[in-house]
Amino acid sequence: MRELEKLFDRIIQRVNINLRELAFDVNPLVRQLIPTGQMTKFYAFYGITPHHPLNLVFKHSNLSGSYFLGRCRVTNSLLYKSDIRGDELKKSGDLFQYQEFNVPVDQDEEIRIDDCYLIKTLVHNFSHDPETLERFFIRDTVSTHYANIHGSPADGCYLGPFATVDLTTMRDCVIGAYAYVQAGEISHLKIEPGTVWVRNPDDFNFMYRYPLNQLNNYIYFTAGSQPQGIFMDFVEDRKEAFQRVFKVVNIETPVTVPANASLDRFAVIKPKTRIGDNVLVAQRAFLQNSTLGKGANAQENCYIINSKLAGNNVTAHGAKIIDADMGTHVFVGFNSFLRGRPDARLTIGKESIVMPHTIIDIRKPLTVKPGSLVWGMVGNAEELEANSMALKDFAKIHSRISRGHMLFEGSGTNFVNAFQERIHHILEANGAFYNGNLNRGHAQKNQNISFNTIQPYPKGDKEGMYPTIIIQP
Amino acid sequence: MRELEKLFDRIIQRVNINLRELAFDVNPLVRQLIPTGQMTKFYAFYGITPHHPLNLVFKHSNLSGSYFLGRCRVTNSLLYKSDIRGDELKKSGDLFQYQEFNVPVDQDEEIRIDDCYLIKTLVHNFSHDPETLERFFIRDTVSTHYANIHGSPADGCYLGPFATVDLTTMRDCVIGAYAYVQAGEISHLKIEPGTVWVRNPDDFNFMYRYPLNQLNNYIYFTAGSQPQGIFMDFVEDRKEAFQRVFKVVNIETPVTVPANASLDRFAVIKPKTRIGDNVLVAQRAFLQNSTLGKGANAQENCYIINSKLAGNNVTAHGAKIIDADMGTHVFVGFNSFLRGRPDARLTIGKESIVMPHTIIDIRKPLTVKPGSLVWGMVGNAEELEANSMALKDFAKIHSRISRGHMLFEGSGTNFVNAFQERIHHILEANGAFYNGNLNRGHAQKNQNISFNTIQPYPKGDKEGMYPTIIIQP
Numbered sequence: 040m041r042e043l044e045k046l047f048d049r050i051i052q053r054v055n056i057n058l059r060e061l062a063f064d065v066n067p068l069v070r071q072l073i074p075t076g077q078m079t080k081f082y083a084f085y086g087i088t089p090h091h092p093l094n095l096v097f098k099h100s101n102l103s104g105s106y107f108l109g110r111c112r113v114t115n116s117l118l119y120k121s122d123i124r125g126d127e128l129k130k131s132g133d134l135f136q137y138q139e140f141n142v143p144v145d146q147d148e149e150i151r152i153d154d155c156y157l158i159k160t161l162v163h164n165f166s167h168d169p170e171t172l173e174r175f176f177i178r179d180t181v182s183t184h185y186a187n188i189h190g191s192p193a194d195g196c197y198l199g200p201f202a203t204v205d206l207t208t209m210r211d212c213v214i215g216a217y218a219y220v221q222a223g224e225i226s227h228l229k230i231e232p233g234t235v236w237v238r239n240p241d242d243f244n245f246m247y248r249y250p251l252n253q254l255n256n257y258i259y260f261t262a263g264s265q266p267q268g269i270f271m272d273f274v275e276d277r278k279e280a281f282q283r284v285f286k287v288v289n290i291e292t293p294v295t296v297p298a299n300a301s302l303d304r305f306a307v308i309k310p311k312t313r314i315g316d317n318v319l320v321a322q323r324a325f326l327q328n329s330t331l332g333k334g335a336n337a338q339e340n341c342y343i344i345n346s347k348l349a350g351n352n353v354t355a356h357g358a359k360i361i362d363a364d365m366g367t368h369v370f371v372g373f374n375s376f377l378r379g380r381p382d383a384r385l386t387i388g389k390e391s392i393v394m395p396h397t398i399i400d401i402r403k404p405l406t407v408k409p410g411s412l413v414w415g416m417v418g419n420a421e422e423l424e425a426n427s428m429a430l431k432d433f434a435k436i437h438s439r440i441s442r443g444h445m446l447f448e449g450s451g452t453n454f455v456n457a458f459q460e461r462i463h464h465i466l467e468a469n470g471a472f473y474n475g476n477l478n479r480g481h482a483q484k485n486q487n488i489s490f491n492t493i494q495p496y497p498k499g500d501k502e503g504m505y506p507t508i509i510i511q512p
Numbered sequence: 513m514r515e516l517e518k519l520f521d522r523i524i525q526r527v528n529i530n531l532r533e534l535a536f537d538v539n540p541l542v543r544q545l546i547p548t549g550q551m552t553k554f555y556a557f558y559g560i561t562p563h564h565p566l567n568l569v570f571k572h573s574n575l576s577g578s579y580f581l582g583r584c585r586v587t588n589s590l591l592y593k594s595d596i597r598g599d600e601l602k603k604s605g606d607l608f609q610y611q612e613f614n615v616p617v618d619q620d621e622e623i624r625i626d627d628c629y630l631i632k633t634l635v636h637n638f639s640h641d642p643e644t645l646e647r648f649f650i651r652d653t654v655s656t657h658y659a660n661i662h663g664s665p666a667d668g669c670y671l672g673p674f675a676t677v678d679l680t681t682m683r684d685c686v687i688g689a690y691a692y693v694q695a696g697e698i699s700h701l702k703i704e705p706g707t708v709w710v711r712n713p714d715d716f717n718f719m720y721r722y723p724l725n726q727l728n729n730y731i732y733f734t735a736g737s738q739p740q741g742i743f744m745d746f747v748e749d750r751k752e753a754f755q756r757v758f759k760v761v762n763i764e765t766p767v768t769v770p771a772n773a774s775l776d777r778f779a780v781i782k783p784k785t786r787i788g789d790n791v792l793v794a795q796r797a798f799l800q801n802s803t804l805g806k807g808a809n810a811q812e813n814c815y816i817i818n819s820k821l822a823g824n825n826v827t828a829h830g831a832k833i834i835d836a837d838m839g840t841h842v843f844v845g846f847n848s849f850l851r852g853r854p855d856a857r858l859t860i861g862k863e864s865i866v867m868p869h870t871i872i873d874i875r876k877p878l879t880v881k882p883g884s885l886v887w888g889m890v891g892n893a894e895e896l897e898a899n900s901m902a903l904k905d906f907a908k909i910h911s912r913i914s915r916g917h918m919l920f921e922g923s924g925t926n927f928v929n930a931f932q933e934r935i936h937h938i939l940e941a942n943g944a945f946y947n948g949n950l951n952r953g954h955a956q957k958n959q960n961i962s963f964n965t966i967q968p969y970p971k972g973d974k975e976g977m978y979p980t981i982i983i984q985p
Contacts, residue, residue: 082761082964089972093979286761288555288965489967491555492761497960499562506566509982 040075043101043503046115047075050156053179057195057211061229065181065197067262072183073119073158078103079503081120081285082492084305085510090484091126092147095510101495101503104285106305106322108488110147116155122323122339124163125150126481127468129172137169146173153178157186160198161339161356164190168208168224184266185274185340186214187356187373199232200266201258201357203373203395216260217249217270219373219396232258235396235414239457243449247394247415250444254416257376257398269400270376273359277325277342280307299473301486306337315350319469319482329360332367334471336482345381353465355395363387366409370462372397379405387411392430392458399423412455415444430455513548516574516976519588520548523629526652530668530684534702538654538670540735545656546592546631551576552976554593554758555965557778558983563957564599565620568983574968574976577758579778579795581961583620589628595795595812597636598623599954600941602645610642619646626651630659633671634812634829637663641681641697657739658747658813659687660829660846672705673739674731674830676846676868689733690722690743692846692869705731708869708887712930716922720867720888723917727889730849730871742873743849746832750798750815753780772946774959779810788823792942792955802833805840807944809955818854826938828868836860839882843935845870852878860884865903865931872896885928888917903928 051066058065081104085095088108096112105118109125128148129135135142148165151174160182166175167190175192182188182198191204198204199216208224215232222238230236233249260266284290284307293310296302300318308320309327319336320326329343332350337343340357349367354360358371362379364386371377372395379385383401387393388409399405399417407413413427425443436451447454466472470480495505524539531538554577558568561581569585578591582598601621602608608615621638624647633655639648640663648665655661655671664677671677672689681697688705695711703709706722733739757763757780766783769775773791781793782800792809793799802816805823810816815832822840827833831844835852837859844850845868852858856874860866861882872878872890880886886900898916909924920927939945943953968978 087967087969087979089969089974288759288761487970489970490965491967492963492965494560494962494964496560496562497962501562506560507982507984509980509984511980511982 040079040502041500043075043078043117046099046101046504047117047156049115050117050154050179050181053154054156054181054195054197057179058197058213060211060227061213063197063213063229068197068260069156069158069181069183071263072265075503078117078119079495079497080104082494083107083118083505084490084492086488086490088484088488092128092130093510093512094147094149095508097493097505097508099507100505102493102505103495103503109150111150111152113152114154116152116157118152118155118160119158121157121160122162123150123152124161124321124339126485127163128165128175135169135172140169142169142172144172148173148175150175151177155179156181157188158182159184159340160186160188162188163339163356164206166190166192166208167206168192170208183260184271185357185374189356189373200260201270201374201396202230203357205373205395216258216266217254217374217396221395232260233396235394237394237454239449239453243447243451243454245414245445245447245454247445249398249416273342273376274340277307280309280325281323283307299470299475299483301482301484303485303488304490317469317471317473317480317482319471319480319485334466334469336469336471349389351466351471353462353469355465366390368462369393370458370465376400387413390430392462397426513552513975514973515572516548516551516590519572519574519977520590520629522588523590523627523652523654526627527629527654527668527670530652531670531686533684533700534686536670536686536702541670541733542629542631542654542656544736545738548976551590551592552968552970553577555967556580556591556978557963557965559958559961559963561957561961565601565603566983566985567620567622568981570966570978570981572980573978575966575978576968576976582623584623584625586625587627589625589630591625591628591633592631594630594633595635596623596625597634597794597812599958600636601638601648608642608645613642615642615645617645621646621648623648624650628652629654630661631655632657632813633659633661635661636812636829637679639663639665639681640679641665644681656733657744658830658847662829662846673733674743674847674869676830678846678868689739690727690731690847690869694868705733706869708867710867710927712922712926716920716924716927718887718918718920718927720918722871722889746815746849747813750780753782753798754796756780772943772948772956774955774957776958776961777963790942790944790946790953790955792944792953792958807939807942809942809944822862824939824944826935826942828938839863841935842866843931849873860886863903865935870899 083102083105085107091109094110098114100116104120129144133144179195184200186198187203189205195211198214201217202214203219205221210226213229218230218234233254235247237245258268302320303322305322306324311328312326313330315333317334324337325342327344329346335348335352338356342359344361346363353370355373357374366389368390371393375397386406391411394414415426434452434455470482472478556575556578558580564582567583571587573589577593602617606617652668657673659671660676662678668684671687674690675687676692678694683699686702691703691707706727708720710718731741775793776795778795779797784801785799786803788806790807797810798815800817802819808821808825811829813830817834819836826843828846830847839862841863844866848870850872859879864884867887888899907925907928943955945951
């Protein structure tokens with residue numbers, strides 16, 4: 040395993056050099072996180088479809104348990120159970136609109152991961168940076184459990200567990216546990232755990248900070264131990280079901296899937312689940328005793344349990360919905376944790392937006408009114424009152440509003456519009472609007488994926504390293 | 513599937529052009545043999561080990577259910593459930609001895625398969641042709657069920673079911689069903705079904721021909737239907753056990769395997785099987801209620817059932833041993849079919865050589881004396897008498913002998929020595945002589961293989977075609 044250990048040291052060193060100004064040392068945080076023995080234990084896999092340009096290059100890396108789709112190049116990296124999903128990359132000939140610019144895309148975009156250590160991380164979407172249209176780069180970066188790197192090129196960064204960076208190019212930044220950043224371009228920033236920050240420069244700025252004493256019950260991460268808290272316990276409790284899914288080559292679909300929907304073979308589907316038309320269920324999603332109405336989706340690391348999604352629901356990467364009834368067009372953002380109880384259901388009215396990284400964890404029945412915006416930490420009706428607003432009221436903000444731990448400045452209309460447009464785009468990309476002819480999306484295109492598995496050298500100095508693998512059309 | 517069909521037509525045309533002089537048309541024989549739907553159904557897989565130079569290139573091919581080890585390049589070919597086993601290829605720097613020449617090997621040898629259609633075919637060993645040391649080529653060739661291409665470069669050939677070409681370079685040849693050819697270099701020959709031919713030019717010539725009316729019960733192949741007979745029924749009856757082995761990612765070893773032995777994870781091991789020291793069991797071998805003594809082996813497509821192998825037994829590719837007791841150092845050649853019965857065991861005395869393509873199928877107990885050479889069709893004691901000789905007597909032949917359907921000319925001593933030396937080499941290569949330190953062979957080197965799986969495009973014009981895949985160290 041000498042090579043593997045050398046590679047680990049090399050990555051840590053590179054990240055620390057990038058983060059020297061913030062005096063941040065990733066070494067004690069991640070050194071013991073995944074025992075090297077684990078890194079040789081799981082196969083990696085990549086999808087082959089007629090719809091996504093295929094071009095994979097893996098060099099001098101360990102890819103244990105990771106998943107790849109689309110055009111992707113990984114060099115000198117450790118990817119542990121991560122998802123690198125390149126099904127929304129730009130294609131040669133596309134036009135990329137940025138403010139008043141209409142920039143032609145010269146070649147198929149590629150996700151390029153160099154000198155990184157990504158643990159259970161999701162990489163998706165495409166580079167939103169007009170400076171780097173054809174290369175969605177992630178380099179000299181360490182990320183930890185259930186982090187999302189979404190449309191966000193990264194250089195020299197650290198992401199704590201359940202952190203999300205969304206549509207943001209970042210350089211030399213530290214993103215704390217369960218922090219969400221959507222801010223365009225950032226550098227040399229240290230984002231505290233539990234920060235939810237959405238900014239469009241010169242337009243609006245949304246900022247929420249979790250009370251740390253409450254957040255720590257859900258996710259807490261410190262050097263020398265694994266991430267802890269309710270989030271981790273929740274996924275660990277359901278780990279075994281995934282082991283079953285990964286150990287067979289072909290799996291029978293346990294439920295009826297309509298011809299226009301797609302259910303990934305690496306998802307877990309427990310009994311009493313119903314899948315409607317145009318539904319998309321990604322790998323590593325977990326569905327149990329739930330109904331997904333027409334055009335609803337469940338992305339990577341989503342858990343939907345004892346719940347009903349009425350239709351056209353977006354459940355973003357890592358979101359969890361338990362004992363809940365969701366109206367149509369409800370959006371649930373990244374890594375949100377919405378937990379009703381069997382005797383205390385959570386109801387979210389239609390067309391509501393649950394902000395990324397929202398925790399609703401209730402002991403008594405709770406109803407979110409249709410057309411609401413919800414954020415932050417909500418344990419009861421009173422906290423809901425403090426952490427939500429009608430979207431139509433939010434759109435009326437012109438300068439500034441402060442509510443509890445939330446501060447908003449700028450144009451409420453633009454903020455609400457930006458969200459609603461994005462939700463529409465997501466539904467469109469997922470194929471929610473497919474009518475049997477037009478508007479094909481992932482739900483229709485991902486139906487016929489073949490998966491290939493790859494494994495590392497089993498013994499010797501190179502133990503755990505994967506050979507060089509090049510896959511082309 | 514347009515590409516796949518075009519590729520099929522292209523291969524058939526190329527082979528037929530090569531075989532035009534023999535007026536042989538492979539088209540009616542193989543067109544319906546494997547429905548195209550079958551070709552998209554099974555994953556292919558390749559082994560990663562620290563011991564075999566890794567260098568795989570797959571281009572514009574279908575590889576359904578096939579297995580690859582070592583350095584191999586496949587272009588414009590259809591490989592259906594075939595084994596391409598490059599664990600005995602020459603390495604750069606080796607010296608290849610041929611008669612008085614000592615030829616240095618310039619680069620790692622590669623198995624190179626171009627424009628071929630191979631069905632359930634085994635490719636193994638290395639090019640024995642001094643004219644092509646670094647390239648074990650197989651091109652413009654069609655081979656059918658359970659054929660063996662062993663150390664035999666081939667250009668423009670057809671092999672019938674259960675045919676074997678061994679240590680022979682062949683051009684524009686037709687090898688009939690269950691024919692065995694070991695003849696150095698051949699071209700423009702049509703070898704009839706059931707021919708067993710071993711020739712060392714200017715040294716010896718062994719020729720046996722199966723009575724066709726008897727052979728047809730075992731294997732019969734004609735245009736418009738699948739190969740038929742006892743051989744096919746026998747493997748079809750045991751197919752399901754293999755399906756189980758292929759459908760899981762990791763499999764538990766059902767028996768105790770000594771530290772110096774290796775049992776491939778794609779072998780079928782039924783209850784009451786015992787594996788001794790230094791034993792090698794290859795993929796697609798089938799063991800049931802049998803004991804493999806120290807240094808014994810079972811190669812690809814071998815079936816060993818209700819039998820005891822005392823030790824240092826070679827069971828060559830495709831050989832079957834049922835209800836039999838085999839003494840030490842018994843060699844059973846390619847595709848031999850040795851079937852005792854529960855109430856009529858077959859006993860083969862130590863150090864006997866069962867020639868490739870021998871059928872012993874008995875209803876009463878039968879004993880082959882130690883040190884015998886056996887060939888051809890043996891159903892009872894009388895036929896054994898006609899189809900065997902003591903090796904020491906055979907070694908006394910100086911000019912010529914004819915017995916029933918067998919004709920031998922040349923030096924019996926050289927014939928026997930050549931066989932015995934080769935058996936020794938096989939045991940050595942397989943690791944039968946490993947003493948915990950010296951003489952490592954496949955049994956020791958193949959213990960730690962990782963397998964990667966690859967699959968074709970699932971839909972569209974390219975359905976069934978594999979993407980270009982390049983694997984390097």
